[in-house]
Amino acid sequence: xxxxxxxxxxxxxxxxxxxxxxxxxxxxxxxxxxxxxxxxxxxxxxxxxxxxxxxxxxxxxxxxxxxxxxxxxxxxxxxxxxxxxxxxxxxxxxxxxxxxxxxxxxxxxxxxxxxxxxxxxxxxxxxxxxxxxxxxxxxxxxxxxxxxxxxxxxxxxxxxxxxxxxxxxxxxxxxxxxxxxxxxxxxxxxxxxxxxxxxxxxxxxxxxxxxxxxxxxxxxxxxxxxxxxxxxxxxxxxxxxxxxx
Numbered sequence: 001x002x003x004x005x006x007x008x009x010x011x012x013x014x015x016x017x018x019x020x021x022x023x024x025x026x027x028x029x030x031x032x033x034x035x036x037x038x039x040x041x042x043x044x045x046x047x048x049x050x051x052x053x054x055x056x057x058x059x060x061x062x063x064x065x066x067x068x069x070x071x072x073x074x075x076x077x078x079x080x081x082x083x084x085x086x087x088x089x090x091x092x093x094x095x096x097x098x099x100x101x102x103x104x105x106x107x108x109x110x111x112x113x114x115x116x117x118x119x120x121x122x123x124x125x126x127x128x129x130x131x132x133x134x135x136x137x138x139x140x141x142x143x144x145x146x147x148x149x150x151x152x153x154x155x156x157x158x159x160x161x162x163x164x165x166x167x168x169x170x171x172x173x174x175x176x177x178x179x180x181x182x183x184x185x186x187x188x189x190x191x192x193x194x195x196x197x198x199x200x201x202x203x204x205x206x207x208x209x210x211x212x213x214x215x216x217x218x219x220x221x222x223x224x225x226x227x228x229x230x231x232x233x234x235x236x237x238x239x240x241x242x243x244x245x
Contacts, residue, residue, distance in 0.1 A: 023142050028123035030202040033213060038067045041203025044196060046078040048152045052099065052107040054092040055207050061086045066210055104148045115208040119201050126153065126197045130162040130180045142177050157193045158186030 031037065042063060045055075064074040064086070071086050081093050096106045114122060125143040129151035132140035137150040140162075151157075163179035188196060206212075 023124065023128070025118075025120040025124045025143075026127070028119040028198055028201050030119055030123075030198050030205060032202055032206050034202065035068050037199045037202045038206055039069060040196070041199035041201070041206075042067055042069070042078060044153075044200045045203055046080070049110065049200075050080070050090070050092060052092055052094050052103075052149075053110045055090045055111040056109050057111040058090045058207055058210070059087060060084065060090060062210065063090070063207075066206070107149070110204060110207070112208045114201065114205040119205050122201045122204060123197055126200065127157075127194065128180055129154070129157075130160045130177065132162075140177075142180070153193075153197070154186070156186050156188045156196060158182040158184055 060074055060079055061071060063069070064071050069078070075084075075086055092107070094107070099106045117125075121143065125141060128142035129139045129147075130142070131138060134140075135146070136148070139147070139151045139154075141147040142162075151160075154160075160180040160182050162177040163181055164175045165178040167174050167176055182190060182193075186193060
């Protein structure tokens with residue numbers, strides 16, 4: 001019984017993170033082997049997200065090396081803190097206490113967000129903000145109702161309005177948000193915005209597991225070694241059993 005209680009307590013944080021609106025998630029279909037996508041995702045993250053959110057378990061030089069970005073270009077174009085050095089951790093300069101006052105809670109570190117939330121959740125979340133004048137920042141979100149952050153990518157997507165569907169439950173009509181529509185004022189078309197979000201999600205997935213590609217590459221070598229070892233072992237077994245018979 002004690003073990004069961006301990007397991008339940010261990011699962012509570014992940015259960016809480018998984019909680020949210022019951023919205024079908026769109027497939028991100030991102031590819032962390034696509035270096036151009038990762039580079040664009042890093043650019044979008046540093047320009048639109050890094051002002052508030054850190055990825056403090058990553059270093060600028062590691063990201064530059066993994067993504068094929070020359071260190072000088074990384075510092076010149078993607079690092080906006082004049083005091084930062086190429087070997088520094090990627091921490092936001094926003095004061096935590098002030099951020100808590102502005103947003104109700106300090107913006108979370110995003111290094112592991114793709115591993116915690118999932119890439120499909122992030123992809124859908126970043127594409128389903130919509131105008132809601134009742135909210136402090138004037139926006140709400142289909143996937144994360146009553147979200148406490150502004151729509152930082154609005155200049156790319158444009159102003160979005162909710163698409164409602166009316167359902168009747170026990171004789172009472174309810175309006176449910178089933179989608180969003182852009183007014184077309186964004187810098188990107190709908191398809192271009194989806195691609196930009198996919199690139200951003202791609203970068204966040206890489207941040208959560210930067211050695212994933214290397215692990216996969218080594219995995220093929222390990223599998224090859226096991227195949228060769230199995231063949232040699234079979235020949236050795238035949239040689240030993242020849243004398244026995």
